[in-house]
Amino acid sequence: MNKLLEKTLEALNIQLTEKQCIQFQKYYETLVEWNKVMNLTTITNYDEVVMKHFCDSLSIVKVCDMNQQMRLIDVGTGAGFPGIPLKIVFPQLEVVLLDSLSKRIKFLEQVINILEITEIYPIHGRAEDYAKRSEYRETFDLCVSRAVANLSVLAEYCLPYIRVGGIFISYKSGNIEQEVDNSGKNVDILGGRIDKVIKFNLLDTEIERSFIKIVKTRNTPKKYPRKAGVPEKKPIL
Numbered sequence: 001m002n003k004l005l006e007k008t009l010e011a012l013n014i015q016l017t018e019k020q021c022i023q024f025q026k027y028y029e030t031l032v033e034w035n036k037v038m039n040l041t042t043i044t045n046y047d048e049v050v051m052k053h054f055c056d057s058l059s060i061v062k063v064c065d066m067n068q069q070m071r072l073i074d075v076g077t078g079a080g081f082p083g084i085p086l087k088i089v090f091p092q093l094e095v096v097l098l099d100s101l102s103k104r105i106k107f108l109e110q111v112i113n114i115l116e117i118t119e120i121y122p123i124h125g126r127a128e129d130y131a132k133r134s135e136y137r138e139t140f141d142l143c144v145s146r147a148v149a150n151l152s153v154l155a156e157y158c159l160p161y162i163r164v165g166g167i168f169i170s171y172k173s174g175n176i177e178q179e180v181d182n183s184g185k186n187v188d189i190l191g192g193r194i195d196k197v198i199k200f201n202l203l204d205t206e207i208e209r210s211f212i213k214i215v216k217t218r219n220t221p222k223k224y225p226r227k228a229g230v231p232e233k234k235p236i237l
Helices: 003-011 018-035 046-062 083-089 102-115 151-161 177-189
Strands: 071-075 094-099 120-124 140-145 162-173 192-201 208-216
Touching: 003 046, 018 046, 018 083, 018 102, 046 083, 046 162, 046 192, 046 208, 071 083, 071 151, 083 094, 083 102, 083 120, 094 102, 102 120, 140 151, 151 162, 151 177, 151 208, 162 192, 177 192
Parallel strands: 071 094, 071 140, 094 120, 140 162
Antiparallel strands: 162 208, 192 208
């Protein structure tokens, strides 16, 4: 196993089996190969992928117990982060990977096939549309997103997927205090409550990361999310 991956995951109290190590290696190789013909990530150096994608994805254990049985949706998954690393390490999870670009879904399907993982479902579409479907709306225990969007916008995309009592965790970087402060009322309107913000540095680096944990306290009003494109153009408040 790559020493950096081993060291970083040990710091998170995660130990990989041989099978999981092979899965991460195959994931990396497939990512780099597909990245030659489509834009999946600007990060292709192995150590950087390990730190900035794999370990960053798995750092959620700092704020959430991932060992339980859960139904999880990764909104705006891109190249599969954090959903696929979480599924590799915590195979009991049922995972839905949602992305709006069909090319990325084809990549995710290939990765899932190569890694031979089950109960993980890549779907092509916009978050605003799938959140209206009964089989997805308020049916997930956990929603995660590393998507680059303001928390107020992400809340409208993500909170409709979570059951009452479930959790939305937003992956963020840098200074996010103002963003959190400005999002509180929107989160409340959507049925959530900002529970905590955890800030940390990725192991032995100056790379700043934050998790915003939002608890779903009541049902999201049926009018949310609004039509595709509206949440970004016109935030609720």
